[in-house]
Amino acid sequence: MTGSWIEAQxxxxxxxxxxxxxxxxxxxxxxxxxIANIFRLDSVWIGLNKLDSADGNYEWVDxxxxxxxxxxxxxxxxxxxxxxxxWNSGLxxxxxxxxxxxxxxxxxx
Ligand SMILES: [Ca+2]
Numbered sequence: 001m002t003g004s005w006i007e008a009q010x011x012x013x014x015x016x017x018x019x020x021x022x023x024x025x026x027x028x029x030x031x032x033x034x035i036a037n038i039f040r041l042d043s044v045w046i047g048l049n050k051l052d053s054a055d056g057n058y059e060w061v062d063x064x065x066x067x068x069x070x071x072x073x074x075x076x077x078x079x080x081x082x083x084x085x086x087w088n089s090g091l092x093x094x095x096x097x098x099x100x101x102x103x104x105x106x107x108x109x
Contacts, residue, residue: 045085
């Protein structure tokens with residue numbers, strides 16, 4: 001299952017009545033990383049975005065509080081990049097464009 005962040009979130013909603021995954025600890029983040037590694041996936045979309053954010057800060061799409069973050073140094077780089085992925089087999093996150101260019105696998109909660 002791959003797609004843009006928006007396609008991924010739509011699929012979680014429509015197929016599973018769920019959302020892209022959210023993390024509230026390194027342990028939860030690592031659990032998703034381990035699942036991704038089983039399927040030999042380097043990077044996955046996560047439920048973090050600022051598409052509907054009133055204050056411009058990142059929010060979890062499931063509405064839970066942002067109590068844990070783990071951005072790559074220099075990220076989020078912003079601009080047209082408003083959606084987050086857990087990157088490159090690590091626990092760190094980067095922001096990427098939500099609608100196009102990047103077609104990553106994803107994990108629904
Ligand atoms: Ca970025």
